[in-house]
Amino acid sequence: xxxxxxxxxxxxxxxxxxxxxxxxxxxxxxxxxxxxxxxxxxxxxxxxxxxxxxxxxxxxxxxxxxxxxxxxxxxxxxxxxxxxxxxxxxxxxxxxxxxxxxxxxxxxxxxxxxxxxxxxxxxxxxxxxxxxxxxxxxxxxx
Amino acid sequence: xxxxxxxxxxxxxxxxxxxxxxxxxxxxxxxxxxxxxxxxxxxxxxxxxxxxxxxxxxxxxxxxxxxxxxxxxxxxxxxxxxxxxxxxxxxxxxxxxxxxxxxxxxxxxxxxxxxxxxxxxxxxxxxxxxxxxxxxxxxxxxxxxxxxxxxxxxxxxxxxxxxxxxxxxxxxxxxxxxxxxxxxxxxxxxxxxxxxxxxxxxxxxxxxxxxxxxxxxxxxxxxxxxxxxxxxxxxxxxxxxxxxxxxxxxxxxxxxxxxxxxxx
Numbered sequence: 001x002x003x004x005x006x007x008x009x010x011x012x013x014x015x016x017x018x019x020x021x022x023x024x025x026x027x028x029x030x031x032x033x034x035x036x037x038x039x040x041x042x043x044x045x046x047x048x049x050x051x052x053x054x055x056x057x058x059x060x061x062x063x064x065x066x067x068x069x070x071x072x073x074x075x076x077x078x079x080x081x082x083x084x085x086x087x088x089x090x091x092x093x094x095x096x097x098x099x100x101x102x103x104x105x106x107x108x109x110x111x112x113x114x115x116x117x118x119x120x121x122x123x124x125x126x127x128x129x130x131x132x133x134x135x136x137x138x139x140x141x142x
Numbered sequence: 143x144x145x146x147x148x149x150x151x152x153x154x155x156x157x158x159x160x161x162x163x164x165x166x167x168x169x170x171x172x173x174x175x176x177x178x179x180x181x182x183x184x185x186x187x188x189x190x191x192x193x194x195x196x197x198x199x200x201x202x203x204x205x206x207x208x209x210x211x212x213x214x215x216x217x218x219x220x221x222x223x224x225x226x227x228x229x230x231x232x233x234x235x236x237x238x239x240x241x242x243x244x245x246x247x248x249x250x251x252x253x254x255x256x257x258x259x260x261x262x263x264x265x266x267x268x269x270x271x272x273x274x275x276x277x278x279x280x281x282x283x284x285x286x287x288x289x290x291x292x293x294x295x296x297x298x299x300x301x302x303x304x305x306x307x308x309x310x311x312x313x314x315x316x317x318x319x320x321x322x323x324x325x326x327x328x329x330x331x332x333x334x335x336x337x338x339x340x341x342x343x344x345x346x347x348x349x350x351x352x353x354x355x356x357x358x359x360x361x362x363x364x365x366x367x368x369x370x371x372x373x374x375x376x377x378x379x380x381x382x383x384x385x386x387x388x389x390x391x392x393x394x395x396x397x398x399x400x401x402x403x404x405x406x
Contacts, residue, residue, distance in 0.1 A: 011200025012189030014294030046384030142354030
């Protein structure tokens with residue numbers, strides 16, 4: 001598949017391609033509406049993304065029609081480590097220090113550990129014209 | 143099923159967006175194989191209908207005497223299931239046999255059905271269809287696919303896997319890939335469930351289970367999905383790569399010793 005294409009597994013065609021060619025705005029707009037509709041119907045859209053020089057596949061959680069971007073979950077391990085470190089510091093301050101030591105307020109411990117860090121997954125957009133993907137409809141068992 | 147789907151915002155035309163794009167794509171790629179395929183006309187008509195009503199993944203082809211198992215939320219799932227449904231034998235008068243319980247016997251490799259008839263309790267071994275019957279049935283269901291559809295799917299798969307994997311698939315009907323997320327080894331097989339192995343080394347490799355799922359629908363008591371065989375393989379592969387949890391959540395898991403795993 002070329003860059004900027006989405007392949008849809010199809011009963012009657014085997015594979016149908018949607019193109020996000022920037023040079024063809026009408027086709028691009030039509031493809032964007034189709035992708036949005038597929039996500040609404042429960043299709044799984046698997047998108048190829050680049051993470052640290054490595055090509056991996058991620059499932060698209062949403063699609064921005066205006067900017068033609070797939071929205072995927074963005075889980076940064078280094079961010080998680082920082083989050084864990086802050087939370088351990090805050091927990092220690094809440095539970096109290098060891099016997100014999102002065103107690104410090106919890107918020108001061110959190111602030112001392114670092115700037116505000118949001119827990120949980122973020123999201124980021126992947127431009128549709130720069131990646132390939134495969135759409136799989138809802139599945140029956142077997 | 144039968145639910146009204148809301149139109150996307152800004153659609154210039156009534157109905158689902160780009161209703162005919164599937165039909166247009168296919169019409170431009172017609173080939174001579176269909177001259178020798180008696181089911182090509184019906185398949186093409188279903189494909190056009192799917193394009194007109196906005197079914198991007200298509201409509202399963204109903205077959206006589208082959209019951210479809212359809213994903214429940216699929217539009218017109220009830221009607222498709224009714225097509226090809228076997229008629230049940232009429233009841234034998236007033237005699238009623240009550241099935242009290244059933245369980246799988248590992249030693250006998252069959253189901254044990256415990257029944258009650260007029261106060262008398264007994265049991266009967268019920269053997270599942272052997273793999274040969276399934277293979278014959280799958281051949282029968284293959285009329286739902288066309289060579290063109292399978293060729294397109296093979297082309298798509300070629301762009302998703304390495305050369306060695308594609309060579310294995312073309313020569314043996316299966317290939318291996320290790321998950322980057324869970325480190326499990328998957329064997330993707332055509333017309334058979336995907337085998338999942340925990341492969342640490344040669345001495346400790348263990349088959350965990352087999353995973354079976356088909357996009358949209360499949361034909362009961364066969365290995366045939368409503369899509370071309372390689373499309374099923376692509377669905378398994380892409381879900382494994384992109385969302386492994388979803389693959390395990392949606393697939394039916396068969397233990398390796400069960401006939402449904404198609405291992406033994």
